[in-house]
Amino acid sequence: MRKCIITVVGKDQVGIIAKVCNYLAEANINVLDISQTIVDGYFNMMTVVDVSAADRDFSVYAEDLEKLGEGMGLIIRCQRSEIFEKMHRL
Amino acid sequence: MINIYEVNETNQMIDEENLDVRTITLGISLLDCVDTDLDRLNEKIYRKITTLAENLVSTGEEIEKEFGIPIVNKRISVTPIALVGASACKSPEDFVSIAKTLDRAALKVGVNFIGGYSALVSKAMTKSDEDLIRSIPEALACTERICSSVNVGSTRTGINMDAVRLCGQIVKDTAEATKDRDSLGCAKLVVFCNAPDDNPFMAGAFLGVTEGDAVINVGVSGPGVVKHAIEKVRGKGFEELCETIKKTAFKITRVGQLVAGEASKRMGIPFGIIDLSLAPTPAVGDSVAEILEEIGLSQVGAPGTTAALAMLNDQVKKGGVMASSYVGGLSGAFIPVSEDKGMIDAVQAGTLTMEKLEAMTCVCSVGLDMIAIPGKTSAATISGIIADEMAIGMVNQKTTAVRLIPVIGKDVGETAQFGGLLGYAPIIPVNEADCSAFINRQGRIPAPIHSFKN
Numbered sequence: 001m002r003k004c005i006i007t008v009v010g011k012d013q014v015g016i017i018a019k020v021c022n023y024l025a026e027a028n029i030n031v032l033d034i035s036q037t038i039v040d041g042y043f044n045m046m047t048v049v050d051v052s053a054a055d056r057d058f059s060v061y062a063e064d065l066e067k068l069g070e071g072m073g074l075i076i077r078c079q080r081s082e083i084f085e086k087m088h089r090l
Numbered sequence: 091m092i093n094i095y096e097v098n099e100t101n102q103m104i105d106e107e108n109l110d111v112r113t114i115t116l117g118i119s120l121l122d123c124v125d126t127d128l129d130r131l132n133e134k135i136y137r138k139i140t141t142l143a144e145n146l147v148s149t150g151e152e153i154e155k156e157f158g159i160p161i162v163n164k165r166i167s168v169t170p171i172a173l174v175g176a177s178a179c180k181s182p183e184d185f186v187s188i189a190k191t192l193d194r195a196a197l198k199v200g201v202n203f204i205g206g207y208s209a210l211v212s213k214a215m216t217k218s219d220e221d222l223i224r225s226i227p228e229a230l231a232c233t234e235r236i237c238s239s240v241n242v243g244s245t246r247t248g249i250n251m252d253a254v255r256l257c258g259q260i261v262k263d264t265a266e267a268t269k270d271r272d273s274l275g276c277a278k279l280v281v282f283c284n285a286p287d288d289n290p291f292m293a294g295a296f297l298g299v300t301e302g303d304a305v306i307n308v309g310v311s312g313p314g315v316v317k318h319a320i321e322k323v324r325g326k327g328f329e330e331l332c333e334t335i336k337k338t339a340f341k342i343t344r345v346g347q348l349v350a351g352e353a354s355k356r357m358g359i360p361f362g363i364i365d366l367s368l369a370p371t372p373a374v375g376d377s378v379a380e381i382l383e384e385i386g387l388s389q390v391g392a393p394g395t396t397a398a399l400a401m402l403n404d405q406v407k408k409g410g411v412m413a414s415s416y417v418g419g420l421s422g423a424f425i426p427v428s429e430d431k432g433m434i435d436a437v438q439a440g441t442l443t444m445e446k447l448e449a450m451t452c453v454c455s456v457g458l459d460m461i462a463i464p465g466k467t468s469a470a471t472i473s474g475i476i477a478d479e480m481a482i483g484m485v486n487q488k489t490t491a492v493r494l495i496p497v498i499g500k501d502v503g504e505t506a507q508f509g510g511l512l513g514y515a516p517i518i519p520v521n522e523a524d525c526s527a528f529i530n531r532q533g534r535i536p537a538p539i540h541s542f543k544n
Contacts, residue, residue, distance in 0.1 A: 005097055035094050046094040058156055077101070079158035081092065086344040088096040 010074030205295030258473025283483030310346030339409030365419030366410030379432020391442030422455025
């Protein structure tokens, strides 16, 4: 398994999760976990995904997701999960 | 599993608190390039660097993208050139040709600095060492990416005062040779005591002869992250303050360890060390001075500064050591004046003086760093300042360094502009009382009594 963490931050609106998940399905990226909160009206989502079977390169889906976010006024970022695990877990 | 708050904390550090990996430095041994023929030597050096470092920049960029962490610099350090060129170089001019080769190689692989135009002369100088040192002004004036250093003392050997005297003159000559750029050459020249073999930070990086053929060393940073973390313990006791700094240093260093491991794996080059440093930049919120001010000083330089810095330096090491499998380099808090907005402001306000900076170097990771002084300062005075700083390193068994910029044509009240990460610096007054009779004595200061440990 090769885990990435996708974060979505921005103004809450209809269809955020749907659009992100649609893209992930199209790229053959499996969603392992989703959590979200709304802070001061701002949508804040974290998705843990397994990219080991992805049909495209990291740079392609990371950029596609970023563009998808730009189209909706959101910041979408995809990062390998190790940076968080290393920092927050012994 | 990682939760959303932890993810947000990491990303906030990156987005708002300037968390970055300051440098991935590829150390390359040039010992196997040694040749008696200068042209062949230059060719071998160029080939070895451009082959080994071919993917350094692209690997760094890949890691940046995948983990979402900026890696500000990708750099190279090499074996001290005084050793590499000893057989082929008969004059300072011959060494300059190696500087040009290194500069070309750095340009080719896309790194902004290459360190190791260096000589290690803590006890005495060979002819080759002296030729290299004498070539430094010309080498730094006719290249863009070369960084140079001279180790003139150590706890085990004492201080080579002949080299200190020479280096005072060389600093001055380098300033003169680059006076059209506010004496920028001196920003790339460091005089050391107890120089480490594995330092990834410029301008003092070189790959010591104790190292392997190639090695990845990584320098972490993050003053902004520490500052933000300790804002939350304002007014609390030292125990809580120190715990907070340690925990933050741990987190920062873990990112460095991750990046170092990835770079090593992808390039097929062994990982050497993490340098756990708080390295500031001129950007607002990326300042070591601001941390000291958050600890409780109205401005850096105020009474209490040395104690606060000593504590900060120690906590950074305590937190960072456990986060990395190997720690080395300089490791601690850097206090380069021109590269730290808070330091610049304190010098401008007159709160931070040369003497206070010297005191601070007793307890921080390096020394008198990126300090602009009047261009008219004499070579003997510069040597005197170097000797003082070397003595601090020798006696305290720590690395100390001097990177002074006598800005030719400028005086106290004016500002030197270096640009980019090197920043800008108000020119600081220097005690001009004559020390030339001391500096003109020949020979070396013996090693201190506590160096005899066998």
